[in-house]
Amino acid sequence: MMLATFLVLALGGGDVALRADKVWIDGSTSIDKGMVLVRDGRIVEVGAKLDLDEGVRVVECQGHLTAGLVALGAKVGVADAALDPTRPAMPEARVAHALCRDDAGFAALRAQGVTSVVITPEAAKLVPGATAVAKTSGALVSERAHLSVVFGASALSLNREPTSYARQGEMLSELFARPEGALLAAKRGQLPILFEVQSKPELRRAIEFARERKLTGALSGAPLAGELAKEIAESKLAVVVDAGGAGEPRREALAMVELAKAGVPFGFGLDGPRNPWQNLRLVAALAVRHGMPRQAAHDGLTRTAASIAGLSERAGVVKAGFDADLVLWSGDPLELSSAPKAVWIEGALVHGAVQ
Amino acid sequence: MHHPRAWLAAALVAGVGFPASLWAQEPAQGNALLIRAEHLIVKPGVVLENAQVSVKDGRIVAVGVDLQPLPGAQEVRGKWVSAGLIDAWSTLGVDPESVADGNVTPATRSADAVDPWLQAHLRREALRAGVVAVRAQAGLAARVGGVGAVVRLAEGLDDAQRFVARDAVMWATVGLGAGAPGGFQIVDGEFVQMPGQRGMDVFERIDMVDRLLAQVVAGRGYLVAMNEHKHELAEWKKKVSEKEAELEKDAKKAKKDRDKAESDAKEKGKPFEEKKYKEDFKKPADPRFDEDSEAWSLVADGAIPLLVHVNRDAELRALLAGLEGVGRLRLVVAGGAESARHAKHLAKQGVAVLVNALPMGSGRSDEYDAHDLSLAARLGKDGVKVAIGSGGMSPDATRDLALLAAQLVGHGLPRVDAMAGVTTNAAEVLGVERAMGTVEVGKHADLVVWNAEPLSTAASAEYVVSAGRVVLAPEQQ
Numbered sequence: 117m118m119l120a121t122f123l124v125l126a127l128g129g130g131d132v133a134l135r136a137d138k139v140w141i142d143g144s145t146s147i148d149k150g151m152v153l154v155r156d157g158r159i160v161e162v163g164a165k166l167d168l169d170e171g172v173r174v175v176e177c178q179g180h181l182t183a184g185l186v187a188l189g190a191k192v193g194v195a196d197a198a199l200d201p202t203r204p205a206m207p208e209a210r211v212a213h214a215l216c217r218d219d220a221g222f223a224a225l226r227a228q229g230v231t232s233v234v235i236t237p238e239a240a241k242l243v244p245g246a247t248a249v250a251k252t253s254g255a256l257v258s259e260r261a262h263l264s265v266v267f268g269a270s271a272l273s274l275n276r277e278p279t280s281y282a283r284q285g286e287m288l289s290e291l292f293a294r295p296e297g298a299l300l301a302a303k304r305g306q307l308p309i310l311f312e313v314q315s316k317p318e319l320r321r322a323i324e325f326a327r328e329r330k331l332t333g334a335l336s337g338a339p340l341a342g343e344l345a346k347e348i349a350e351s352k353l354a355v356v357v358d359a360g361g362a363g364e365p366r367r368e369a370l371a372m373v374e375l376a377k378a379g380v381p382f383g384f385g386l387d388g389p390r391n392p393w394q395n396l397r398l399v400a401a402l403a404v405r406h407g408m409p410r411q412a413a414h415d416g417l418t419r420t421a422a423s424i425a426g427l428s429e430r431a432g433v434v435k436a437g438f439d440a441d442l443v444l445w446s447g448d449p450l451e452l453s454s455a456p457k458a459v460w461i462e463g464a465l466v467h468g469a470v471q
Numbered sequence: 472m473h474h475p476r477a478w479l480a481a482a483l484v485a486g487v488g489f490p491a492s493l494w495a496q497e498p499a500q501g502n503a504l505l506i507r508a509e510h511l512i513v514k515p516g517v518v519l520e521n522a523q524v525s526v527k528d529g530r531i532v533a534v535g536v537d538l539q540p541l542p543g544a545q546e547v548r549g550k551w552v553s554a555g556l557i558d559a560w561s562t563l564g565v566d567p568e569s570v571a572d573g574n575v576t577p578a579t580r581s582a583d584a585v586d587p588w589l590q591a592h593l594r595r596e597a598l599r600a601g602v603v604a605v606r607a608q609a610g611l612a613a614r615v616g617g618v619g620a621v622v623r624l625a626e627g628l629d630d631a632q633r634f635v636a637r638d639a640v641m642w643a644t645v646g647l648g649a650g651a652p653g654g655f656q657i658v659d660g661e662f663v664q665m666p667g668q669r670g671m672d673v674f675e676r677i678d679m680v681d682r683l684l685a686q687v688v689a690g691r692g693y694l695v696a697m698n699e700h701k702h703e704l705a706e707w708k709k710k711v712s713e714k715e716a717e718l719e720k721d722a723k724k725a726k727k728d729r730d731k732a733e734s735d736a737k738e739k740g741k742p743f744e745e746k747k748y749k750e751d752f753k754k755p756a757d758p759r760f761d762e763d764s765e766a767w768s769l770v771a772d773g774a775i776p777l778l779v780h781v782n783r784d785a786e787l788r789a790l791l792a793g794l795e796g797v798g799r800l801r802l803v804v805a806g807g808a809e810s811a812r813h814a815k816h817l818a819k820q821g822v823a824v825l826v827n828a829l830p831m832g833s834g835r836s837d838e839y840d841a842h843d844l845s846l847a848a849r850l851g852k853d854g855v856k857v858a859i860g861s862g863g864m865s866p867d868a869t870r871d872l873a874l875l876a877a878q879l880v881g882h883g884l885p886r887v888d889a890m891a892g893v894t895t896n897a898a899e900v901l902g903v904e905r906a907m908g909t910v911e912v913g914k915h916a917d918l919v920v921w922n923a924e925p926l927s928t929a930a931s932a933e934y935v936v937s938a939g940r941v942v943l944a945p946e947q948q
Contacts, residue, residue, distance in 0.1 A: 361829075361830065362829055362830075362861065362865075362867075362868045362871040362874065362875055363861075363865040363866075363867030363868035363869075363870065363871060364867070365867060366592070366596055388832060388833075389832050389833040390832045390833050390834045391832045392830035392831055392832040393830075393832075394830035394844065394878060395830060398830070398871075398874065398878065401874055401877075401928045402871065402874065404928050404929060405600075405874070405928060405929065405930075405931065446881075448928075450928050451877065451927060451928050452874055452877040452878040452880070452881050452928065453877040453878075453880035453881050453886060453889075453926055453927075454881055455881040455882065455883075
């Protein structure tokens with residue numbers, strides 16, 4: 117069955133319609149006994165009842181069908197790369213150049229229902245370079261998706277500048293005062309910025325920095341970002357919430373809920389492989405336990421995360437014209453007792469089987 | 472040296488020197504309570520619809536579908552009711568220093584370190600998430616962590632209510648990087664070997680197993696010696712009383728004889744010599760008390776289970792081989808990352824596995840290389856009893872025990888077995904299965920009233936009943 121489905125969906129010759137117990141368009145809309153028509157790796161049509169041409173094969177799927185999950189801020193495929201600690205800023209560096217497509221992390225992510233991933237450089241300098249976006253098949257989607265700019269203490273060093281927060285701010289101001297290349301693109305709003313932050317003071321500095329220069333992008337890493345949800349909402353920046361895992365402090369869990377309440381766009385970030393891949397959904401479930409609406413958690417894993425990844429026109433939603441990046445879950449995707457039974461990337465079955 | 476069977480025979484004859492119910496601490500008197508449930512999980516796999524639980528004086532006194540409240544009973548109702556969850560592998564309850572203590576001994580009682588005022592907010596969060604009790608354990612990474620306790624998490628309990636079992640289990644570890652021997656330091660004027668935080672080669676690990684087995688054997692020897700002494704003492708007492716009776720019986724004649732001998736001596740002008748009574752049997756000497764051996768004798772006797780944190784194949788094999796057929800000893804494998812290949816053997820020997828349900832990333836220590844969340848499912852398939860713990864890595868994780876159990880369902884474990892892993896089987900590996908883990912008459916009333924099915928994402932506790940008392944209610948949340 118698995119092989120047959122794989123052939124059917126991978127060869128792309130004929131159209132294939134997947135019919136599932138429930139099809140989640142996004143976090144707020146679902147269709148019971150919905151159908152998704154796939155052609156050449158893309159979604160052609162979605163609905164309760166589709167007018168199918170003869171010869172279209174219908175694959176019956178038991179479970180819930182959703183868009184593939186999007187993990188933000190993973191280190192997959194770049195083991196030990198991008199660690200140069202000597203230079204304070206490398207705006208033209210691209211983590212994509214270090215990418216190993218055979219990395220076992222990709223398969224592990226697929227097994228968790230993740231189909232797209234934002235790969236970030238190590239935040240060990242002021243400007244560590246550009247992020248990459250890849251499908252978890254290993255295929256690169258963008259080799260310059262964001263410019264990573266670090267406001268956290270991880271950019272400081274004892275043996276090179278900056279050694280202090282004060283100098284960090286000064287150096288970043290200098291860099292953005294005479295921008296070139298990637299920095300210029302970022303300043304003009306052509307390249308979104310991923311602001312790496314940890315503490316609330318760092319967060320405030322980053323928000324202020326972005327506001328003064330009208331920069332766009334997302335704040336990544338601050339577990340308590342939600343406690344500044346109002347300021348963040350005003351800044352129009354998005355947030356990448358760290359998926360800390362089991363035992364995440366209650367205060368951080370409640371902060372995630374505040375983000376949803378304030379309408380701040382957020383997705384879940386996963387500092388894997390150090391942080392286990394399972395934590396992506398575990399933390400979404402934890403947020404729900406602490407009062408986040410299921411819809412917001414679902415979108416944080418799919419739609420909003422895709423938009424932060426720069427994939428808002430092709431992934432994160434089960435919608436005509438989008439990539440057929442789909443996951444068949446054994447049950448509700450926000451229940452941890454549910455597991456991905458089958459995962460497709462651009463129409464090709466890359467994990468599991470339809471049963 | 473005793474014959475291997477001798478200790479068992481001696482123990483059997485002696486009727487075992489330890490109380491059968493070490494855990495049996497009576498919860499204090501409490502008010503009557505009636506809990507009405509839309510769905511009552513009596514035990515994993517047994518659900519009663521629209522059922523009630525009647526509680527009195529800390530115990531469950533009735534479970535059924537047509538129960539009336541006892542006079543004056545408080546009434547509580549909710550959608551789902553189950554036994555309170557138990558985290559058999561937690562760091563809540565004792566202070567972090569005790570948890571990390573590497574210089575504990577087999578006789579160290581974790582109960583002595585239990586601090587009811589510690590980590591109050593984490594306890595409350597755990598209660599809200601339906602976890603009512605944990606194993607409090609000092610020396611989690613030590614070679615022998617000593618005797619762990621099972622404690623309730625609720626605040627405001629007295630000591631009798633707080634401890635489900637003071638002496639619940641013996642905890643030992645084999646091959647943990649965190650417990651690896653390191654350099655020596657002078658502590659209080661003595662050379663003490665500090666933990667080394669390093670990987671260990673296989674020979675070192677097997678050596679650890681051998682040392683552990685030697686302690687079990689010594690504990691067994693101690694048990695035999697104690698039992699033999701008890702018998703010898705009883706025999707001596709019997710002989711003494713027999714002799715006393717005999718002397719009593721002959722007392723008149725003896726007095727007459729003595730009087731005669733005395734007067735004879737007087738007549739003859741000789742000094743009278745009292746005939747001295749000579750005892751021809753000696754009182755057996757008291758055996759030497761040794762607190763560590765005493766603790767190990769509890770293990771050898773099966774009075775408390777032996778939990779061994781062991782992950783890799785080599786030491787697991789050595790441990791299972793070394794303990795095979797050791798009478799009453801109740802072995803529980805904790806962790807067991809590579810234990811699936813021994814599943815059939817474990818099932819046959821009745822050895823349960825306490826799995827670490829915490830997902831782990833690439834920074835994990837050596838012994839957890841093979842850690843995989845599908846372990847519970849693989850073991851369960853072969854009939855191994857599986858308990859689920861939050862892994863003892865952070866006190867916060869105990870709160871998420873139900874989510875971690877649900878995640879194991881996502882990795883192939885049947886839902887019923889996941890529920891058993893945090894209730895019945897958790898109670899069993901801690902040796903408190905007669906006290907808690909199910910909603911049955913006679914058990915202590917440690918119950919949770921849930922807003923949703925316990926393993927679902929949305930589930931949280933509306934009411935928690937601990938030792939028969941409502942310790943968490945909606946207005947307290």
